[in-house]
Structure formats: C-alpha cells, structure tokens
Amino acid sequence: MATSNFNKILSDLFESSPLEPNIFDDPYNEMISVEQNAHIYQRLIRSSTVMKDRQSTLLNAYYFGYFLTQRITPKETRRCRRIIAQHYVDASQRTYRLFSIIGPHQIYRTRKTTLVMMRSISASQFQKLIEEALSLIAGAIN
Numbered sequence: 001m002a003t004s005n006f007n008k009i010l011s012d013l014f015e016s017s018p019l020e021p022n023i024f025d026d027p028y029n030e031m032i033s034v035e036q037n038a039h040i041y042q043r044l045i046r047s048s049t050v051m052k053d054r055q056s057t058l059l060n061a062y063y064f065g066y067f068l069t070q071r072i073t074p075k076e077t078r079r080c081r082r083i084i085a086q087h088y089v090d091a092s093q094r095t096y097r098l099f100s101i102i103g104p105h106q107i108y109r110t111r112k113t114t115l116v117m118m119r120s121i122s123a124s125q126f127q128k129l130i131e132e133a134l135s136l137i138a139g140a141i142n
Helices: 002-013 034-050 054-071 074-083 086-102 104-109 115-120 123-141
Strands: none
Touching: 002 086, 002 104, 002 115, 002 123, 034 054, 034 074, 034 086, 054 074, 054 086, 054 104, 054 115, 074 086, 086 104, 086 115, 086 123
16 A cells, blocks of 8 residues: 555656646735644645645645744654654654655655655655655756
8 A cells, every 4th residue: 555655756756737727825824823823724734635626735734844844843743743743743744755746746746646645655655755856957958
C-alpha cells in the first residue's frame, strides 16, 4: 500500500494541468494568537476532509505546515504540537516540505494525492519524493 501511495504522489508531481490554477489565500490571521491560528488550520483541514475536497485539504495542510515551520518560533511550534493532533502536524509538515519545492499551485494539479497518503509513506519514500521534486525543478531550470 505504501509503495502504491508513493507512486501516486510521484505521478502527481509531474501533472501539468491546469497551467494556472487559482488557489485560495493562506487563512493565517496575525491579529489572533498562535494557538487560535493552529486551531483554525486544524478545523479547515478537518472540514475540507469531511467535504471530501481533497485539494483544499492538501492546500490547508500546506498552509498549516508553512505556519509551523516558517511563521512561528520553534518554541511556539512545540506548543502547537501539544494542542493539535499529531497526524495533522506530521502530514502538514510533509505536505509543506514537498510542495514548497514545486509550489503550492501543484496541489491543484494533483489527481490522487491525499493527506493520508502524505503521512502513510515511509521516511525513505518521502525523501525520494523530495529528491524527485528537486530534480523536476532542476530540469525545468536547465
């Protein structure tokens, strides 16, 4: 199953349409606390999952991963890890790490990738996906 998920995610990295997908803005709100923002991200991920909106789920996870790794301090990230379900944190950080290489627009080009898949693959498979994404970008530059 994990190998199948790996292959599905890998094939989605090479999808090229739509060329210019419209994506919604990051819901981050600097006027509220880190904890409140974290809860909003979790609710948005859960809501889009319940609505079976796979791409919105991934984009919300991407934004949450960005929030955890770039917007807040390591100390604040540790606080978020205590209040938000671990699977949301792990899957969101992976989603951000992978799609930050290619760009979040690639999420709307995916056909099969789900948040569950992002969490279910092994660490070595995830590292291979990172390497593939980097190769894809290097090939586009050359």
